[in-house]
Amino acid sequence: MAYQRKDRSRYRKLKADFVRENGTIRDEYIAVRSQSGVYLTDQKGDILRWRHSYRIQAYYARALNPALDDAVRKTRFEESRWQPVLSGRSEEIVLTQLFSLIASLFRVQDLERGVAPTREQQTMIATTAADVLAYVPVLQRFAAGLARRATLQAYFFGMLVGVAVAATVIWWLSVPARLTLGTIPLSLVGVCAAAGGVGAVISVMVRVTNNENLNIDYERGRIIAFLVGVFRPLIGAVFGGILLIFLKSGLIAITIAPATIQDITLFYVAVGFLAGFSERWAQDTIVNSAPALRARTRSPDGEDGVPPHDAEAGHRGREGEDHSRSPGSTSSGS
Structure with a gap:
């Protein structure tokens, strides 16, 4: 790593390129012995992005301890979860806390010596990883409160715009x-x-x-x-x-x-x-208040638009007429 060399001219050049691409470095931690580092950057907005955008840039060239690796992944997930819904000071506070957690994990990893860490170092690594994972739910609740407040502010600002639009339309109708x-x-x-x-x-x-x-x-x-x-x-x-x-x-x-x-x-x-x-x-x-439309039904005789009970009554009426006529027709024929 360029930072670990005695001549850090290459590191300064790489850092200048990094700043031009990712914005101002608000905080940083670079390990001395292990090839790992983390940066908290602040990129100012432009015409399309009017607010500051904070990012955590973490790098590590070799595999971490499994416990540390799990803690780093969960911490980075929290960054990707809260960064889109927070802005301004709230985003800065939450991402600064996440940066501190990742830096503490990299710092305890940098204490390792030799091929394998000693028992004391393993205990320290496990304790640090457990403390970080225990703090994540606390930070989640804090970030959720900030996110709800930011969302409510956006909601109220939208209501003001909606009131202005509604007032304009109503005035146009009333003139x-x-x-x-x-x-x-x-x-x-x-x-x-x-x-x-x-x-x-x-x-x-x-x-x-x-x-x-x-x-x-x-x-x-x-x-x-x-x-x-x-x-x-x-x-x-x-x-x-x-x-x-x-x-x-x-x-x-x-x-x-x-x-x-x-x-x-x-x-x-x-x-x-x-x-x-x-x-x-x-x-x-x-x-x-919607009007109930009378459904068109089909009678047993296949006639449309006649309710079933009316069709049956008409059918019985026609049968009565046929029966009343049949005796007369027989007598006349005789």
Whole structure:
């Protein structure tokens, strides 16, 4: 290894090339006797990558002790697991901890002497590997908390974008006050859609205030969480407008006492808010209001569109007519 030579000019050249390719070295450990080393790099973002990207670069030229090798592999797996879902300071904290674990494994391996380690060295290696593996679950729980927080931040940022998009569309619908959707003014549709979007945002804020989970899977990444947040107020706005159309079209049968509701517009706005606040209620209302289509059936005589009981009644009626005519026809013939 170039680092272990007395003349380290080649090592400095290789290190400069490494920095140009992988970014700034934040921390490093290079073994003196064994050919192994680990680097923590920080690559700054560009136009397409606006954030810092931290990486762990680990190298070892010969086989490690089996216990150390298992600990290194599991630690590197944690890096590949958390690096895509973390960013910024959270990513730096977790990857720095993982770097320290790998460096401690390489450090204890560097204490070996001769072809085979002594019993004391074997005990030290086994103890270090066990300590690293015992610390990994603790780091997992810590990283999971950071990932959930980062995902929630992306979700809320997406909600802000969704609110802006919904507000723009609603404003565009409400400006031409005389335009109608059938007999429904578009301005009324816009008001109910706005109420649905507000209801969706209030629903999320209430759940966060009550420390309820939002069921956002951080392993799907921040982009998915951002898109889910964008569509949350949009879906609430759509439900608010759709339920107004269902009410106006008569698909949802409801009786309103004139003495109870002074302004029917307030009723529609309240329904729109409820549709955004509870998507499950809106879905159930829409599904239950779907008209039941009468299935076309085939009668025993092969006639379409006649229910079975009507076909049987008609068949019995024709038989009665035949029986009533048969005596008359016999007497007339005689």
